[in-house]
Amino acid sequence: MNSKLHWENIYKTKEIDGVSWYQETPTDSLDLIKRFSNNKKDKIIDIGCGKGFLVDNLINSNYQNITLVDISANALEEVKTRVKNENVNYIESNVLDFSLNSKFDIWHDRAVFHFITDKKGIEKYISLCNKYIHKDGVLIIGAFAEDGPLKCSGLEIKRYSIKNLETLFSKNFELVEGFKMSHKTPFDTQQKFTFCVFRKTY
Numbered sequence: 001m002n003s004k005l006h007w008e009n010i011y012k013t014k015e016i017d018g019v020s021w022y023q024e025t026p027t028d029s030l031d032l033i034k035r036f037s038n039n040k041k042d043k044i045i046d047i048g049c050g051k052g053f054l055v056d057n058l059i060n061s062n063y064q065n066i067t068l069v070d071i072s073a074n075a076l077e078e079v080k081t082r083v084k085n086e087n088v089n090y091i092e093s094n095v096l097d098f099s100l101n102s103k104f105d106i107w108h109d110r111a112v113f114h115f116i117t118d119k120k121g122i123e124k125y126i127s128l129c130n131k132y133i134h135k136d137g138v139l140i141i142g143a144f145a146e147d148g149p150l151k152c153s154g155l156e157i158k159r160y161s162i163k164n165l166e167t168l169f170s171k172n173f174e175l176v177e178g179f180k181m182s183h184k185t186p187f188d189t190q191q192k193f194t195f196c197v198f199r200k201t202y
């Protein structure tokens with residue numbers, strides 16, 4: 001099954017809180033964005049937003065320039081109906097295929113980059129970060145940690161330590177902050193994540 005079919009099927013068949021990545025409030029992501037973005041007009045992009053509540057919280061915090069990307073039309077449609085906000089831009093695309101005509105101040109990705117397991121795909125993702133993040137812009141990545149789960153949504157993933165992520169992005173990004181956290185799933189299990197915040201240096 002290709003990736004798009006997989007995700008459309010997940011969102012068609014599962015309840016919003018029936019997936020391991022569900023969070024009532026995405027506290028870590030939200031706190032990081034608020035700490036690293038002081039301007040409510042900053043251009044923020046959330047890669048692989050799913051049906052998550054980050055966008056609702058960003059709107060409530062008065063951010064005005066939010067772009068959501070997901071491979072699943074189903075997920076984006078549900079979010080669009082829920083948030084009813086004409087300032088949010090929606091892009092239905094595989095992140096590795098998209099092209100945009102603007103750059104971003106904040107690029108956020110929780111539990112999406114880790115699905116890209118091949119060298120070519122990883123290099124492409126890094127090149128997109130180079131292309132679409134402003135100089136001094138901020139890249140926030142949350143991926144399964146080195147001692148985290150081996151799969152996510154039944155798919156193979158790549159696990160990352162803070163050091164692994166720092167090395168991967170080192171050419172054009174400097175690590176500002178890295179930490180590990182444990183996400184409690186709706187099934188009462190724990191998933192270890194690595195979060196890194198990078199600043200684009202050129």
Ligand SMILES: C[S@@+](CC[C@H](N)C(=O)[O-])C[C@H]1O[C@@H](n2cnc3c(N)ncnc32)[C@H](O)[C@@H]1O
Pocket residue numbers: 003007021022023047048049050051052069070071072075093094095096109110111112115152153
């Ligand atoms: C594990 S979920 C995480 C959702 C959300 N970021 C969160 O933390 O709640 C992964 C999401 O990424 C999307 N996705 C997976 N691969 C993608 C890709 N290559 N391009 C764009 N979106 C993708 C899926 O449809 C899904 O919504």
